[in-house]
Structure formats: structure tokens, C-alpha cells
Amino acid sequence: MSIAPRTGGHRLRGADRSASARRGRRGDPQRPLRVVALGGGHGLAANLRALRLLADDITAVVTVADNGGSSGRIRTEMPVLPPGDLRMALAALCEDSDWGSIWGDVIQHRFSTDGELDGHALGNLLIVALWQILEDPIEGLDQMAELLGARGRVLPMALEPLDIEATVRGTDGTVRTVSGQWQVATAEGCVQDVRLIPERPRVPQEVLEAIAEADWVIVGPGSWYTSVLPHLMIPEIAEAIRTSPARRCITTNLSVGVQEAEGKTSMDMLDVLLERAGDCRFDALIADPTSLADALELAEAAQDRGIRPLLLQVSVGDGQPHHDPVRLAAAYRDLFDDAYGDVEPDHDGAVHSTQAHSAPAHSTQGAAAPATEEDAHGSDG
Numbered sequence: 001m002s003i004a005p006r007t008g009g010h011r012l013r014g015a016d017r018s019a020s021a022r023r024g025r026r027g028d029p030q031r032p033l034r035v036v037a038l039g040g041g042h043g044l045a046a047n048l049r050a051l052r053l054l055a056d057d058i059t060a061v062v063t064v065a066d067n068g069g070s071s072g073r074i075r076t077e078m079p080v081l082p083p084g085d086l087r088m089a090l091a092a093l094c095e096d097s098d099w100g101s102i103w104g105d106v107i108q109h110r111f112s113t114d115g116e117l118d119g120h121a122l123g124n125l126l127i128v129a130l131w132q133i134l135e136d137p138i139e140g141l142d143q144m145a146e147l148l149g150a151r152g153r154v155l156p157m158a159l160e161p162l163d164i165e166a167t168v169r170g171t172d173g174t175v176r177t178v179s180g181q182w183q184v185a186t187a188e189g190c191v192q193d194v195r196l197i198p199e200r201p202r203v204p205q206e207v208l209e210a211i212a213e214a215d216w217v218i219v220g221p222g223s224w225y226t227s228v229l230p231h232l233m234i235p236e237i238a239e240a241i242r243t244s245p246a247r248r249c250i251t252t253n254l255s256v257g258v259q260e261a262e263g264k265t266s267m268d269m270l271d272v273l274l275e276r277a278g279d280c281r282f283d284a285l286i287a288d289p290t291s292l293a294d295a296l297e298l299a300e301a302a303q304d305r306g307i308r309p310l311l312l313q314v315s316v317g318d319g320q321p322h323h324d325p326v327r328l329a330a331a332y333r334d335l336f337d338d339a340y341g342d343v344e345p346d347h348d349g350a351v352h353s354t355q356a357h358s359a360p361a362h363s364t365q366g367a368a369a370p371a372t373e374e375d376a377h378g379s380d381g
Helices: 041-051 069-077 084-092 098-108 122-134 137-148 181-186 205-213 224-233 235-243 266-277 295-304 325-336
Strands: 034-039 057-062 153-156 163-169 175-179 190-197 216-219 247-251 284-287 308-311 343-345 351-353
Touching: 034 041, 034 205, 034 224, 041 057, 041 084, 041 224, 041 325, 057 084, 057 205, 069 084, 069 122, 084 098, 084 122, 084 137, 084 153, 098 122, 098 137, 122 137, 137 153, 153 205, 163 181, 163 224, 175 181, 181 224, 190 224, 205 235, 216 224, 224 235, 224 266, 266 295, 284 295, 284 325, 295 308, 308 325
Parallel strands: 034 057, 034 216, 057 153, 216 247, 247 284, 284 308
Antiparallel strands: 163 175, 163 190, 343 351
């Protein structure tokens, strides 16, 4: 069986886009907009479903520490990267066609049997098969993207599987060490600190090049300690973000204070991220005031730190913490076109956005939304 070589010129397929959506850096309006999205799990997948409505050149950089579910079982049997989060990112970037729709469903299909295949996602097995055939994790993912007609590229943030270890303070005040991404994400109590093992994994050169060439780098949404922060904890990636000419955006979660962030506020999560970012400065922050009770305080805190906040509804609006791809894409459109207003106090001292708009109330094709995008890893690995 031969596998066709990847042809970069045919990777990105899609419908027509507006000139403003295609706009790259100022002064070069004809160059496609280049966006790098960092994260993992359902949060990154939700982000990619929005970005693919706008950008022609998307690179998803995905955490590779999942140790639960199908990915965890594969990790115990083979020395490979956990494929689950990579699979979800690829599915989110599937082209808008019958081909993309059916293949997106195929790679997301999870077996239900009484045997050893039970719970395995077919896409995980296909990705690992490509890795074994090609002996190259990057080329394997590129081939899978070609098969799916993915509107972008999916890359692992490291070339070796990672483990996450955290210091967690329980509700009774006791402090303990929790090991494993799934265990950290679902641990009762509040995460005090998180560490990667190994601390300095090998980073794909393609990741560093994508960040260096990007117009925008977007961090979040997703499980903050186990999907988002790990990118800033790898020195090579953090330095690439810091030195890139790209503008940088933080996209916040739609809920806070649960699971690994128990007892914390949105401002706490912002501070944790900025502390990890060190000298890396962020330009913008997107938050949903209809979902976050402390969104206005978060906007003020962002402004105090030199970050321009954009407060708009980006959730589906059904009371569940799910991003609506169209609404989130509309927010990014304003962000990329620099068309959003400042957040400023009114006569009562509250804060609001001076730019408002509504987005079409429809969603793109794809699998059903997860229970929460701040996922616990494992059930969908």
C-alpha cells in the first residue's frame, strides 16, 4: 500500500471568504490570514470550528499528555503520542462537504463491544497506523488531514508523550501530588501548581515555524491547567510566542470554578496564565459576559494588564458552556479586523464593550457538543 506524499498547495480547501477575512498582516492584504491555535481537547476543537469559518491558514498545536480513555490505553501498549486530542482537532477542521462530514464521523466513531475494542475511537487507531507505517508523527497527521480535507494543519506540541503532575489543595486544606492529565483534570480540590514530565520535551520544528509566521496566536479555551498552560511551560514554545511578530489573544472558558479550577475566578485563571507567560505579552482577550458572572471584572483586570478585552456572547446560549462556532467566528472577525471597541466604565463604574453585534443563530456540522468544553480528558481520548 502506498501513501501519496502530502502536497501543501492542496491542503486548505473551502468556500469563498470575504476579503477582510482573508486579510493577512497590514500592507499585504492578499496573503491568507495565518492563525495558530494552542490547546487540546474539546476547547481547542470548539475554537477550530470557529476559526475555519474565517482563516485560510490554520495550525492547531495540540497537547500530548492525555492518559485516559482510548488514548491512555494506546499509550500503555505502544510508545506513541496519545492520539485523542489530535483526532478531535482534525475532526473539527474537516471540510464542509459530504466527504468531510462522513469522514469526520468515521474518525470520531467509538466502538461499543464486549471485547478489547470497546471504547476505542477509530480515528485514534487510524492515526497510530499511519505513524507506524510512515515512522513520522508529523507526516502521519498530515496524511490524515489530507484524507479528511482538513482546513488547516494539526501538530503535536511535543514529539514525545508527556505526563502532567500537579500539587492540589483539597477542600480540607490538605495538599497532595496528583499525577496524570486525567487525574489532575478530575481531582477534587484546587490546583496550586502544575508540572510537565519531561520538562523540556522535543518540539517539532514545524510548530516553531508556524508560530513565527503567524498573524495571530490564540491561547485557549480548554482545560486551563492540563490543555492550555502546558504550551507556555515548554521553553521553546514560550520563546517562539514571545518573539513572534504575531498578535496574541486569550480566549477564556465559558465556565470557571469547577474541576481543576475549583474555587477560582476568571481573574485567577488570567493571572495564572500571565504568570506562566512571563515576558510574553498578550494583545487581546475574548470573554462571554452572558456566561461568566465576573466578565466585567475580568475585562477591567485585563485592561489593567495592557490587554484589550472583547466582551461578546460566543456561547450557544442554552445555559451550557458550549461555544457557538458562528458567534465565536464573528468575535474573531472583529478581532482580526481590529474593529472592536474598548471596554470602558459607565456612570455606575461597571464595564461594557462599546462594540456589539449579533451572529446568525446556527451552528456548523459536526458531532454533538460535549457536556463541557473544559473537558476532563479520558472520556473522549
